[in-house]
Amino acid sequence: MDDFYSDTKSLPSKEMLEAIVSAPLGDEQKAEDPTTAELERRVAELLGKEAAVFMISGTMCNEIAVRVHCRPGDEIICDATSHLLNFECGSPAALSGVVLHGLQGTNGIFTPEDVRGAMRPASRYMPVSRMLLVEQTANLGGGAIWPLETIDAVVGEARSHGLVTHMDGARLLNAVAKTGISAARYARDFDSVWIDFSKGLGAPCGAVLAGSAEFCHQAWRQKQALGGAMRQSGVLAATCIYALENNMAQQSRDNELAASIGRRLERIPHISHMHPVDSNIIIFDVAADAPTAEDIVARLRERGVLLGAFGERRLRAVTCLNVDEQAGDRLVAELTAILGA
């Protein structure tokens, strides 16, 4: 199968798995796992933060950041397409008692004016505007990359109102690979930020949340509280260190392959709209007289190509270690066969 469903589906390589065997291990709950500590040190440095905490998933990074930054009754300003709002089971409400205010950005990217417009006035009745969330890259925005000026502007606006700021950097490294702007610069003015190892970096699981030493102390306590603290977590951290050392260049290849597929899809009849392809995600819509997205997914599957349906007429393809240029050629050819007539 040529699997374009998600960059979460890549399998660890033999070399990545071998890195586990030689990893020094200890009890992470007692801060005694040297491999986890080394991963946290490297990610803190990469993101330009004082400290970092290894988590089992990106979702846990988001939810723990919310728990540390917010109190019940607070409100988070984010894009309406964000992962936090759509795909985390309502956990900001369930775990932290927090409300989300979804902005109608463009491809997941909003403006300082949007932030200003969403701010609650001081009031005895309203929720308290507490936190700003930026998702770099914006997944449902088609992997759109937030321009640095826009990040600086929205964070500046948020800070002027006293908000804390959090970056969901699940695919931050795809943005870094595309623009050459460092992860630390993108993350500079955020109180917390995380990167995911189970996406473009190709590790089986794991994400690292970074921020000040005090933020990370509180984040670790929340990790323990939620049952996310681990023991010999070095077996996982070793795969993440391997990814940092060996798979960083992959993000550029993924971005380039997605761009090349995107250019070719644009020419297929019945593809009515393409999101701009900024990074490794390709989102496109099919016309009303074409088969539905579900139908196309089923027909592609029969031909050995996996894609995701994101709505009745919207499809998503994601590039990662799983797929190469030949797979891209097959995706374009099979879609042309289904839609091109």
Ligand SMILES: Cc1ncc(COP(=O)(O)O)c(C=O)c1O
């Ligand atoms: C933008 C974004 N944030 C957060 C997550 C959650 O990451 P995880 O699957 O590691 O929990 C995802 C996963 O797809 C994502 O795309």
